[in-house]
Amino acid sequence: MIEAIGLTKRYGAKTAVYDLSFQVRPGAVTGFLGPNGSGKSTTMRMVLGLDQPTSGHVTIGGHPFRKLPNAPRQVGALLDAKAVHGGRSARNHLLSLAQLSGIPARRVDEVLGVVGLQDVARRRSKGFSLGMGQRLGIAAALLGDPQVLLFDEPVNGLDPEGILWVRNLMKQLAAEGRTVFVSSHLMSEMALTADHLIVIGRGQLLADMSVKDFIAHNSAGFARVRTPQTEPQQREKLSAVLTEAGGRVMPEPDGALRVTGLALPAISDLAHGADVRLWELSPHQASLEEAYMRMTQAAVDFRSTDDRKAGLMQQPAPGYDPSAAVTASEVPQQGWYAPPPPGRNPYASTPPGGAPTGRDPHPDTPPAAAPAPAAPAPAGPPAPAAAPADPTESSTEDAR
């Protein structure tokens, strides 16, 4: 059991983690998600007593880490795959850690076998690939057979076989009743591994709920409606009818319509009433990845911009207007985030029916670094995967 209460860490003027409170319970894999620079590793380091929190505290089994009796037997951690002396062999590295808590040398050979490094055990870790380094770090975490395990980005650099192995390892460790806390920036990976999710953005708690609840709360479904392509006027007609009935309609590039805010039977009835034939009416569920992206969208610190190749491109021929080629109203088939269901947008200024996370992420006044409410994307060139062009979308969605 890991418990953090009001954890805050400031580096000079930058607040890395602000007022973070959460619990990591035994018997489950808890995923710790957030964009790059959101404070995941800082939080992990504070849990392990490596960094001193500016305020708040974090305990493992009721003790602060530095006061933990025989820490290596209780807590295993993989923080950084490369946190080993490159000149030391894998086996000697583990041996030096094992000797700290009276773990016999044969346990070292055992974990080397578990992580599949037995053949390179006597080679210097300098020559290890990132994936081998990760395996060595996981071996170090498993060494003391601890009840609490922390893994910071464990699948980084692993091959598909290794990723599958880590996934199963995490689940198995949790099934044995251990506390497993895994950070990642890959929602898709966590969706397959974790039972519970803690999502942070800019050092603040965005969500603390089970994966099931997270999907239910955050992934809005939509309906894809296709009218006969031979009769474009039917499409116009249906759009008007659906919009009138309170639905939100967006055209897709291939001519289909993406409808939210209306149930499938209602769409069918409205189409029937308007005498429009349908070629397709299908339900779609936004993936967890989309839900996560939407949730953290406003909290992304490092966002790539369009590569304009300044000075590298030839001048376009006179009279050519590149902006004319872009149709702003259409949404791409992929990379589109369903608008949040009413009252469930964590960035809505006043979420009706209580906070979406089950607990208020900022009970007091949030700091200046807090994500601006209802600001889907920063100004400037839109990111490739950005939301629809309408910046007021989420607020209108909530007002509805």
Next chain:
Amino acid sequence: MASVPAVLQSEWTKIRTVASTSWTLVSAFVVTVAVGALLCALLASTFDDLPPTEQATFDPTLFSFSGMALGQLAMVVFGVLVVGTEYSSGMIRTSLAAVPQRATFLFSKIVVAGVLALVVGTATSFLSFFLGQALLGERATSIGEENVLRAVIGGGLYMGLIALFSMGVAAMLRSSMLSLGILMPFFFLVSQILAAVPYAKDVARYFPDQAGSKIMQVLPQTWNGDEVPYGPWGGLGIMLLWVAASLLGGFAVLGKRDA
């Protein structure tokens, strides 16, 4: 709580399983002995050409330690690397996650590395002495003479303390490169140059290496040896204060800073 013997054992494993330990200690040993022997052999053949005042104040014990000026640099590298590679490799996070008691961690490391440096230093000192005396021929002294044993044991202590001082500095600066960049020029150039400059040498004689090396001197007034306001043990005491200060400083930094 990771027990102190366990941490000591772990640190011993760490120190013996990296190549840098053996090559720095072996070079400290070889360089000191070889350079000392070379200079002794050279001097033995040219001794009669020296001015009479220098012949009168010749200190054969101290002279056989001439190689230490170079050999101590290898000790500095050893001390710096023992602590510094924890930071440069990121191993410090693994180490501190396993031993949250930072005082236990740092001082166990220092004890293990310090004892090792002391053992190697003492072996170096004795071999340098005996080999040097053998080569000096009729100018030689013997270990039974007054104060000679003190000087030879002191030579070992000096080497060990130089390594400990370097460990403290590396723990304060948390970087091998930075520590070596400061310590190497300091011990090799700055300290030795300042010790020869009027007025500056009044300060330089309190530097750790200048004060500590007085323990290896048998004759209080030997070549270009100025009169100093402390004796051989006093000088070693001054060096010990430096070492204590650097280790405490290193501990303060490790205890306070985020790893």
